Ligand code: SF4
């Protein structure tokens with residue numbers, strides 16, 4: 001199907017906007033044909049928020065939160081998950097064959113380590129290894145148990161749903177992009193090329209499918225069994241079992257079990273995680289805990305310190321008054337004290 | 340009709356006819372300002388019409404660029420004079436610094452207003468900013484705290500400033516009313532300003548995985564607050580020196596010796612704050628054992644910042660005070676201000692996402708720089724406009740509220 005017409009026009013307009021004032025760094029990326037940065041008007045995030053609002057009103061039974069286990073040792077780099085995600089979420093897409101071809105192409109997208117963008121909720125990256133086959137790693141929002149993005153947003157645009165997905169409400173977002181600054185995994189992307197109603201976009205963990213009892217689009221389309229959908233706690237057990245019963249196949253760590261306080265997406269890897277583009281320095285403290293202490297401190301400061309200051313001011317005022325009364329007869333310079 | 344035009348002539352045109360006024364304003368600085376605005380105003384329009392993508396170098400890796408790093412982080416730190424001077428004079432009763440208070444409050448007020456104006460260009464959906472106040476509250480967010488504190492602080496600054504305004508309008512009753520509120524506004528202002536100055540640093544507490552370790556510290560809020568304090572004091576030193584040069588006509592009976600003494604006093608305060616900050620930085624480095632990072636290019640930058648722009652000015656201040664050298668104090672003040680600029684840009688841009696390859700790093704686009712320059716120009720012009728008309732610099736000498744004969748008094752304004 002290629003790029004449809006409306007899409008094409010929109011991109012052309014965006015690029016025209018860029019070239020009008022000379023090249024920008026994003027324009028350079030355009031040379032590399034990564035149009036997903038220019039995509040605007042994504043509807044997936046908004047749709048999922050609406051579903052959440054509806055479900056909030058009906059009381060639904062809360063099962064265990066879901067998760068997804070990515071076993072990178074099975075991933076073959078076919079990028080079908082990317083295709084499926086674009087397809088389901090109406091992001092710019094290409095025929096699935098084009099995605100599959102990347103593995104064998106010389107100049108493929110795999111030559112760069114990519115990240116998520118406005119029209120691209122998930123990407124698969126390839127990490128070449130000297131003494132073994134390359135490792136392919138899918139990347140998307142981790143759906144943190146205690147999400148940094150949610151904590152950061154000053155208009156409260158995110159929710160952690162009981163099912164696991166972290167969803168976003170474009171209808172209140174002001175576009176400060178602090179959520180992007182906060183996310184330790186560098187996931188939320190912004191529609192920089194929408195002039196009037198840009199929004200944050202990110203993987204929704206297919207909330208709309210999950211609440212219908214279906215698995216996420218990417219999981220359903222993975223032909224290699226690299227993605228497994230299930231309850232998070234079960235997945236952790238599965239992962240542990242795989243590590244224990246296949247010595248040498250995996251390193252002994254489940255990425256996402258503890259990282260940044262735990263995430264809904266979990267990873268298994270044959271090599272150290274920092275060698276396959278997953279940050280190992282994010283720590284195990286949830287990001288919100290890094291700012292909680294400070295916020296509490298400020299509140300206490302503002303309430304406690306307010307009182308001595310107020311009394312001090314009262315004292316200053318009354319002294320000033322006394323002073324003025326003393327000099328009442330003739331001290332015109334006195335009024336100069338006040339500003 | 341007659342009255343309005345007279346009012347215009349006296350209050351706005353400084354007692355000149357429009358023609359005279361225009362003529363007297365045809366100066367080189369004004370031409371430069373006009374030139375800058377001729378470029379930056381179209382860029383503002385361009386940003387509004389085409390969006391952030393075409394008008395900035397922002398990317399998904401660098402959601403915050405120059406407009407946050409400079410216009411907000413630097414701008415707000417340098418807009419701290421009102422906080423420091425207001426506290427010293429109104430709370431600690433250091434009355435001798437009184438001549439500095441009005442300019443300090445004016446620069447804080449304008450600093451905040453223009454920082455928020457610049458922020459509007461950075462926000463993706465600026466027109467939704469009222470949501471923050473009335474519609475959707477993110478209580479857990481540091482940015483929420485900052486947003487509210489900005490809003491409150493601007494209001495406080497307006498209260499602090501309004502006596503000057505009403506004096507200018509000859510509304511004595513209003514002036515007296517707001518004068519009474521000043522002390523209260525100052526108290527409230529100190530609390531609020533300390534809150535958001537530190538909160539600007541706390542923003543980066545969440546970015547632990549992204550900031551170069553030398554700059555990341557749980558003490559970030561304290562570092563930001565302390566540096567805002569010495570930035571505020573240094574700004575007063577630099578600004579007052581500039582004002583006394585450029586607005587010399589505003590200050591009758593100007594006592595050089597006294598002015599120098601006050602400058603030295605400010606220098607002393609700034610040097611204490613700088614030393615405390617420096618010691619805290621060292622303590623932080625030792626505590627985290629981060630010194631292993633010092634021998635990298637980021638480490639060198641860190642050393643330049645902490646030694647060259649904190650320790651060195653602190654020493655110069657100390658030496659200058661000992662030598663009673665006001666000129667040197669002003670130089671140290673300038674150095675301190677530059678150091679705060681460097682620090683804020685390091686945290687927000689250079690040390691942020693440091694692990695990305697150079698090709699993905701952020702550097703400001705010329706349009707971003709021009710828009711920032713435009714906002715600064717507007718700020719300077721507004722400052723000058725107000726100083727030339729209201730009792731900012733000469734409040735001390737003639738503040739009997741009965742007699743504010745504005746017209747005819749300040750004929751000699753030359754730009
Ligand atoms: S990975 Fe980032 S965007 Fe996703 S939930 Fe966690 S903090 Fe939010």
Ligand code: SF4
Nearest residue numbers: 153173174176177179
């Ligand atoms: S960009 Fe939008 S969603 Fe992100 S923190 Fe700001 S207001 Fe919230």
Ligand code: SF4
Nearest residue numbers: 085203205206216218
């Ligand atoms: S869970 Fe859904 S939105 Fe997320 S990457 Fe998979 S298909 Fe895309």
